[in-house]
Amino acid sequence: MLSLSAVSLEQKRYTEAEQACRRSIAVMERFVPASHPDLINAQIGLALILRRSGNSAEAIRVLEQAVRSVGTPTEEHVHLLTMYTQYLGDAGETEKSRRFLLEARRLSEQGLRTSLAGSTVMIGELEGGSAYQSAGR
Numbered sequence: 001m002l003s004l005s006a007v008s009l010e011q012k013r014y015t016e017a018e019q020a021c022r023r024s025i026a027v028m029e030r031f032v033p034a035s036h037p038d039l040i041n042a043q044i045g046l047a048l049i050l051r052r053s054g055n056s057a058e059a060i061r062v063l064e065q066a067v068r069s070v071g072t073p074t075e076e077h078v079h080l081l082t083m084y085t086q087y088l089g090d091a092g093e094t095e096k097s098r099r100f101l102l103e104a105r106r107l108s109e110q111g112l113r114t115s116l117a118g119s120t121v122m123i124g125e126l127e128g129g130s131a132y133q134s135a136g137r
Contacts, residue, residue, distance in 0.1 A: 034069035
């Protein structure tokens with residue numbers, strides 16, 4: 001189902017992509033813990049779909065839920081925090097964004113690095129302004 005979601009997203013069929021991704025998440029939620037990396041990656045994918053379809057508020061809500069569910073930090077957690085930071089900054093929530101940016105940096109300095117090629121926003125870019133520029137910083 002996640003593959004269908006990815007294909008639909010690429011074809012800009014956002015409703016189909018969202019539905020397929022939500023179905024995948026629902027199945028995973030029945031069988032894996034909320035902190036499972038595959039579930040976190042699916043939530044990240046859903047947030048991306050929602051944002052591209054113009055529903056940034058829902059994308060932030062999905063990422064907030066994922067952030068709350070993480071137990072032991074993993075590479076996916078750093079990616080999640082980085083994406084969440086960008087979305088918050090773009091939404092004008094600079095203080096909250098900065099707090100999560102610091103957490104992502106702390107984890108990154110501990111040796112956790114995101115490994116999802118093409119979808120990672122570098123922490124330096126966030127701090128350098130890309131996420132904050134649209135927020136008026």
